[in-house]
Amino acid sequence: MAVKLLGIWQSPFVLRVKLALSLKGVEYEYIEDDILNKSSMLLQYNPVYKKVPVLVHNGKPMAESLVILEYIDEIWKNHPLLPEDPFEKARSRFWAKFVDDKFVPMIIRMLRITSDQKDNAAKETREILKTLEGSLDPNKPFPEDKSLSFMDIAIVWVGYYTQMLEKMLDVKLLDDENTPLLNTWFRVVLNLQVIKECLPPFDKLLTHYTNFHERHTTAS
């Protein structure tokens, strides 16, 4: 097939690419990468980082989820993801990058957090989420399937993975007093058809990361 996506089921970065391809109705072959054995296809296609997602289009590979999203938007012109206005485009890119810069290291930290440190980490996470809420325009209607944008698909996974962390660590992250608009936004967007179809199963995700957490916090 002309389009192949190399990924792992639990990766939110792979999810971003799946959503973009899905919204534009692009047919693709999905290849689940075996990260324990780092398949030779991955080493060939992403020798710099050896990470997924990797999109291969007509034999040409590319990596980095946000870079891939921009490429997809430039090749397939239907259902444009980025706004046309240069400033709004820049704004979308800024918030997508913010999530990667701030939220990703926080999740990585949470997945290894010990019980004595988790309340502090939870507090910092709530602050990051509060900042993220600032990206939303309270006067704008919530997105629907047909209006999902670059920024929406770059951010939506944060709500899902945060819910997973709340259950896993028994902490409050999506506090309705702290981030009422963001919480509602997540509830609405995570319930959209095209999003639901691409999300990894919640229980499977919770089990996977609970095991990960146990492995990394038990004394060896």
Add this chain to the structure above:
Amino acid sequence: MGTSSSEIKLLGTAASPFVNRVQFVLSLKSIEYEYIDENLACKSELLLKSNPVYQKVPVLIHENKPPLPESLIIIEYLDEIYPDVHPILPSDPLIRADNRFWANYIDTKVFPLYEELRKTPEKEGKEAIKKQIMEVSQLLEEAFLKFSDGKPYFGGDKIGYLDVVLGCFLGWTKFVEKHNEFMIFDEVKTPKLLEWTKRIWSHEALKDAIPGSETLMNFYMMLMKYKPPRAA
């Protein structure tokens, strides 16, 4: 055909390679702008209000639009509002994606490794980081060969995106080399990049924006004071 200086303001500091990067692009596109110097040890109200999320420079203020931070985002924005003079990004989507990938790589590796080198007190640790830095420049040499395809710049005949994204670090690269007594770009391992650095240093549009060693030393001293090395 310049733009009036009130249209574009740039908040910056001379020693910041990320600010220099934006200055390169403004210069290449012949865009006039008002430069507002920031003292990072004592950030102004304007900076704190303009970039509440990161409180960092550069920040671009265009007309009466909200301020825009993050150098790579600013560069893409400038390329979109002034597309006709010296386009920075290539037009082919695949080459654009490749450019963006390497820009991301450069930003996760180059300056963070220089900072890591500065913060590491012990000799062994420093040697390990120097080794990493040289591995990065090796990869960048390969990338240069691919992108330049025999021409003088990453962008081909003219300065392009990666020339600007990597070129802004040349002042610091020289400083780090001298301070740590090793070569980051050299004739043996990275001959093409070494030639490229000389082209960038002498380019009309760029040379005024590359900070001198005194500016860098002052900034280095400030970093040593406010973000001291780890205890040995």
